[in-house]
Amino acid sequence: MENKYRQLEALLATQIDEARIITEEAKRLAYGTDASFYRLIPKLVLRLNNLDEVIFTIQSCCQLSIPFTFRAAGTSLSGQAISDSVLITLSDKWRGHCILDQGEKIRLQPGVIGADANRYLAPYQRKIGPDPASINTCKIGGIAANNASGMCCGTAQNSYNTVNSMTIVFTDGTVLDTASEASIEAFKNKRPDLIEGLAQLVEETQQNTELSEKIRHKYRLKNTTGYALNALVDYHDPVDVIEHLMIGSEGTLGFIADITYNTVIEHPHKASTLLVFGDIETASQAVSVLANTHVSAVEMMDGRALRSVADKPGMPDYIQALDLESAALLIETRASCSHQLGQQCVEVMSxxxxxxxxxxxxxxxxxxxxxxxxxxxxxMFPAVGAVRETGTTVIIEDVAFPVEHLAMGVRELQQLFDKYHYGEAIIFGHALEGNLHFVFTQGFEDGAEVNRYGSFMDDVAELVAVKYQGSLKAEHGTGRNMAPYVELEWGHDGYRLMKQIKALFDPEGLLNPGVIINDDTRAHISHLKPMPAADELIDRCIECGFCEPVCPSRTLTLSPRQRIVLYRELQHRERQYLAGNSRRPPVDELKQIFEYQGIDTCAATGLCADRCPVGINTGDLVKKLRVDKYQRFTPIARWTADHFGATTTMVKAGLKSNQLARKLVGDKVVGTITNGLRKMTKGATPIWIPEYPQSNPHKLSQSLSTTAHRVQAENSDKRVVYLPSCASRAMGQQDSAKDSRPLTEVTLSLLKKAGFEVITPEKLSSQCCGMPYDSKGMNDIANQKAKELESLLWEASKEGAYPVLMDTSPCAKRSIENFTQPLEVLEPVGFVSRYLLPHLSLSPIKETVMLHVTCSSRRMGLEADMLSLAKACAETVVLPEHIQCCGWAGDKGFTTPELNEAAVAPLKEQVPANCTRGFSNSRTCEIGLSHHSGIPYQSILYLVDEAAI
Known part of the structure; x- marks a missing residue:
């Protein structure tokens, strides 16, 4: 078998870049992990760029009889996106979309994130029907393949009921576009076996009255257990049947290359209420009544679920006083106008x-x-995850009861929790459809725990599927998790029909084997994922992958989830080795790979923490690991901190030397020499790019004494302490910048226009917020510099009487987080919006400009403010997609430029032809943005100063 994989690798390499054929053990482990509690390690991981590569890969795997599995975002929970064979993932080149019929339809490639699809539709007041909780991360391919739904979508607006057409690739490489009559005719001629086979199954199913009625009953509920058998009773045309069988097929029947949705209305007006009832029975009766009113969502939460979040900030006071018998309904209603919304609220309460x-x-x-x-x-889900014991995993199951049995279903589930000692388990869910999620923690370290889980799931299956004729998987997909119970839920006839469908589409059983159809009765308790303790900073990680879209290194090396997976494995191996249970030392391929991919290429910006359900900042772990990595440089770092003025002077001297060399011998020679040296030193010296700035010649103290506008001393409302960052003190602008003034000069110009008196702290040249040291894990030095700066700013601001303006956002963010005195510290956007705009008249420049919102600004919640300010200063503002962090990361742009390149890879193609400049609020980030966009980037203060009259 190993020889087959070598043959496949060689065959694939003839048409696919070898960099996208992943064979290293560590990367296969990292890339092969999904959000489920199962683990299989693929033999090969592929990142494919286009349809031709997909077809070639499918044909190659089939030629060698090698199984393969497709993966979208890997947020699926039931084990349907893992493989011990070939795992096929898609690169970022699968993000295409096309708005059709004024937003009534949208065609999407499988790599589009669900939330992005809704963003494209927002101008038309439309959205896609499915609204899974993971919509900010999950991709269209996974949404369709799992028939994912969500809180408001119900069954009427899921993928099955809103699909318009799709393009499908089958196991023989045949492509069918169901929107094209020509494609349909060609497919019928090429695959009469599939067309005729499905036609026969449709006829047999519709003639089987008992089975047809069971199918109709099952799909009155939310149901993703097994294949979409309703396609065989809802449609007669085999092409329509194919199209709808693909929905929820979890990659076991073919590959969805694109899908066109009929979109649904996104009502602009919405209202919510939280109602608490004395018990679950009363709440369930209320759900039945609410089903006849204009509600878009009714979320039920049992008493244990409410208790789990009672101590969280922002909760209503009464939550803490509720007993475990209580149950709550969170209700939302939506309307096209405020008047209608008001009427609906009255209707609901009446x-x-x-x-x-x-x-x-x-x-x-x-x-x-x-x-x-x-x-x-x-x-609620993260609340359970946050308190679980280290080494256990969080399991979220997802069932549906007929609504008339909802109360008894909840009661009996709670009894099962008690029977199997899951005291932490909670229940919540989409009550209108009887769809309940229950969350509990489970360890798989020993056989007794595995058996406890297995017995519990046996009882759950009997309760839901047999006693109440509900569905074991309402929206999370069958996967490996429920595959052993599919026949129990559907009966012999239903399961036999599913096997016939699988055999028609995939006669060799190569597509995602073990998922949906699996004869192994223990499949749900096999290949369980270990969750070994690694570090308290990341032990709560549930590997959901919500962090991945915002990570700047995810396409270069690893995402936060993948870093945690590898670090857990590293720690596990080290413990095994030290305990004498393994002869394999921890210094192996895995550790060597993690050094670069896990530590060196992490930007450590913390954007992942904002997306993480339990607030994990993987950057904190990386900075902790960098303590050992950079320890040998501590004496040098200490010297620079103690002599920061001299350090800044040396940086300015270096920039002057660079400028002089460029004038004398030209960019090409300077670049060849500098980058040649970098190559000789194996990356130990910085890269050279032509966008490096000039030295800042501006004398801030002289400008303040001669040109700064001063007001009467008693008017303290118009005083500001200005702290230019070390970067803006040292760096001027790049040669091609339209405005060549240094940032310090522009800042004073703008403050003068607004009539502000400017104060600068003493010993300015020696000040630093500590960011350069913090990013390398040198916490003592970083904190020392922050304390020095805080003391000086406290004095300069008259003990917090005046606001402090820092002209770069990363410095402001770090200072806000580390200062202990009540200082009001603001970066440019926040300061301009709060203090300057009331004193300025803005005349938007007649240009199209680019805008980059730095990761620090995003984490401070300033994205909307920054965009609003830019739009007030320029006629057209372009905020590029898919760039959350530029990856410059302090000084990594100089030392690890590939991180910056990967992070802003989508930027250049999004710069309009008529756009000649961009704006941001971090001087170092602007270097990389300028280099990779082809236009100069400057601080947004330049834009405001230009627009200010």
Whole structure:
């Protein structure tokens, strides 16, 4: 078999770049991990760029009879996106979309993130129907392949009921575009076996009255257990049947190369209320009543679920006082206008007037209150994850009861929790469809725990599928998790039909084997993922992958999830070795790969923490690991910290030398020499790029004494302490910049226009926020510099009487997080918006400009403010897609330029032809943005100063 994989690798390399054929053990482990609690390690991982590569790969695997599995974002929970054979993933080149019929339809490639699809549709007040909780991360390919739904989508708006057409690749490489009559005719001629076979199954199924009725019953509920058998009773045309069988097929029947959705209305007005009832029975009865009103979502939460979030910030006071018998409904209604919304709110509450509501937060349209109410629901899954024992995993199951049996279903689930000692388990879910999620923690370290889980799931399956004729998987897909129970739920006839479908589409059983159809009765308790302790900073990670879209290194090396996977494995191997259980030392391929991929290429910006359900900042782990890596440089770092003024002077001297050399011998010679030296030193010296800035010639102290506008001393409202960052003190602008003034000069110009008196702290040249040291894990030095700076700013601001302006966002963010005195520290966007705009008149420049929101600005919640400010200063502002962090990461742009290149790879193609410059708010980030966009980037203060009259 190993020889077959070598043959496949060689065959694939004839048409696919070898860099996208991943064979290293460590990377196969990292890339092969998904959000489920199962683990298989693929023999090969592929990252494919286009349809031709997909077809070639499928044909190559089939030629050698090698199984293969498709993976989208890897957020699936049931084990349907892992493989011990060939794992096929898609590169970022699969993000194409096309708006059709004024937003009534949208054609999407499988690599489009769900939230991006809705962003494209927002101008038309439309959205795609599915709304899974992972919509900010999961991709269209996975949404369709799993028939994912969500809180508001129900069954009417899921992928099955909103698909318009799709392009499919089958196991023989045949392509079918169901929107094209020519493609359909060609397919019928080439694959009569599939067409005729499905036609026969349709006829047999529709003639089987008992099975047809069972299918109709099952799909009145949310149901993703097994194949979409409703396709065989809802449609007669085999092409329609194919199209709908592909929905929810989890990559076991073919590859969805694109899908066109019929979109649904996104109502602009919404209101939410939280209602608490005395018990689950009363809440369930209320759900039945609400089903006849204009509600878009009804989320049920049992008493244990409410208890799990009672101590979280922003929760209503009454949550803490509730007992475990209580149950709550979180209700949302949406409308096209505020008047209609008000009527619907009255309708909902009138329908419930006969119910005793023990506590409530009345219907509200206030965005902040709505967000806090939904934070209750969204916080429940992470609440369990945050308190679980190290080494255990969080399991979220997803069942559906007929609504009339909802209360008894909840009660009996709770009894099973007690029977199997899952005291932490909670229940919540989409009550209108009887769809309940239950969350609990489970260890798989010993056989007794595995057996406990297995017995528990046996009882759950009997309760849901047999006693109440519900569905074992309502929206999370069958996967390996429920494959052993598919026949139990569907019966002999239904399961036999599913096997016939699989055999028609995939006669050799090569497509995602073991998923949906699996004769192994222990498949759900096999290949369980270990979750060994590694570090308290990351032990709570559930490997969901929500962090991945914002990581700047995800296409270069590893994402945060993958870093954690490898670090866990490293720690496990080291413990095994030290305990004498392994002869394999920890210094192996895995450790060597992790050194570069895990540590060196992490930007450590912390954007991952904002996406993580349990708030893990993988950058904190990386900075901790860098302590040992950079320890030998500590004496040098200490000297630079103690002599920071001299360090800045040396940087300026270097920039002057660079400028002089460029004038004397030209860019080509300078680049050849400098980058040649970098190559000789194996990356130990910085890279050279022509966008390096000039030295800053501006004398800040002289400007303040001669040109700064001063106001009367008693008018403290118009005083500001200005702290230029070390980068802006040392660096001027690049040669091609339209405005050649240094940032310090531009900042003073803008403050003068607004009539502000400027104060600078003493010993300015020696000041630093500590960021350069913090990013290398040199915490003592970083904290020392931060304390020095805080002391000087406290004095300069008259003990916090005046705001402090820092002209780069990373410095401001770090200072805000580390200062202990009540100082108001602001970066450019925040300061301009709060203090300068009331004193300025803006005349937007008649240009199209690019805007980059730095990761520090995003983490401070300034993205909307920054975009708003830019739009007030320029006629057209382009905020490029898919760039969250530029990857310059302090000084990594100089030393690890490939990180910056990977992070901003989509930038240049998004720069309009008529755009000649961009703006941001971090001087170092602007270097890399300029280099990779082809246009100069400067601080947004340049744009504001130009627009300010």
């Amino acid at each position: 329908a419930l007037e006969d119910f005793t509501i023990t506590h409530s937060t009345p219907f509200t349209t206030d965005a902040t209150t709505i967000a806090s109410l939904w934070a209750i629901r969204k916080g």
